[in-house]
Amino acid sequence: MSGYAVAHLDEIDEVSDGREPWRPVRHHFGIRAFGVNTWTGRNIGDRILNEHDESEDEDLQEELYFVHQGRARFELDGDRVDAPAGTFVFVRPGVKRTAFAEEPGTTILAVGATPGEAYEPDGWEIWAPLRPLYEAGEYAAVADRLHEAFEAHPECPALLYNAACCESLAGRTDEAVEHLRLAIEQAERFRTLAANDTDFDPIRQEPAFKALIG
Numbered sequence: 001m002s003g004y005a006v007a008h009l010d011e012i013d014e015v016s017d018g019r020e021p022w023r024p025v026r027h028h029f030g031i032r033a034f035g036v037n038t039w040t041g042r043n044i045g046d047r048i049l050n051e052h053d054e055s056e057d058e059d060l061q062e063e064l065y066f067v068h069q070g071r072a073r074f075e076l077d078g079d080r081v082d083a084p085a086g087t088f089v090f091v092r093p094g095v096k097r098t099a100f101a102e103e104p105g106t107t108i109l110a111v112g113a114t115p116g117e118a119y120e121p122d123g124w125e126i127w128a129p130l131r132p133l134y135e136a137g138e139y140a141a142v143a144d145r146l147h148e149a150f151e152a153h154p155e156c157p158a159l160l161y162n163a164a165c166c167e168s169l170a171g172r173t174d175e176a177v178e179h180l181r182l183a184i185e186q187a188e189r190f191r192t193l194a195a196n197d198t199d200f201d202p203i204r205q206e207p208a209f210k211a212l213i214g
Helices: 025-029 124-135 139-152 157-170 173-186 189-196 198-203 207-213
Strands: 035-041 047-052 062-069 071-076 079-084 088-091 097-101 106-113
Touching: 025 035, 025 124, 035 047, 035 097, 047 106, 062 071, 062 079, 071 088, 071 106, 124 139, 124 157, 139 157, 157 173, 157 189, 157 198, 173 189, 173 198, 173 207, 189 207
Parallel strands: none
Antiparallel strands: 035 106, 047 097, 062 088, 062 106, 071 079, 071 097
């Protein structure tokens, strides 16, 4: 296996969760040290980055954005920042951020990681394209696809967690509990997440679920 890989932006397939399309750079190269993706706004006025603030305990990521081509307008806690090609924008957790295309084809490279913590791939790039099916209530189908994805990417316990969420909603109680248990074994944070996740409301009173959550 070679110690390096090369790809042009257009060689990385674009995917979408029904909102803004992006190219999963980290997933394409199998990067384990940090998250990195590109986002493109096709037309003037297109939102390139979903509005978020990285303030949740499972996030808290510092993010660095680089405008690769075109021109972007960032909105950072209400401030507007003009960002032509070649501009870096660094944003800490807690700052609400989003960005819009000011020119057709504006592309932003985003790099992020949580200070003081080893980066853990969570399989978000795999989960996101399944989100429309999840929102349509196709829980069993999504769970089955997540099982297949986890077999190929066992380093991503969030795939197991999301499968457990879908199994709970699909009425697969035993599978939901087992896959949640396996997710927690790999990452303790999923215990806290599950305690407040409404996807587990259908099984919240099950003794096995209560035993897991504590």
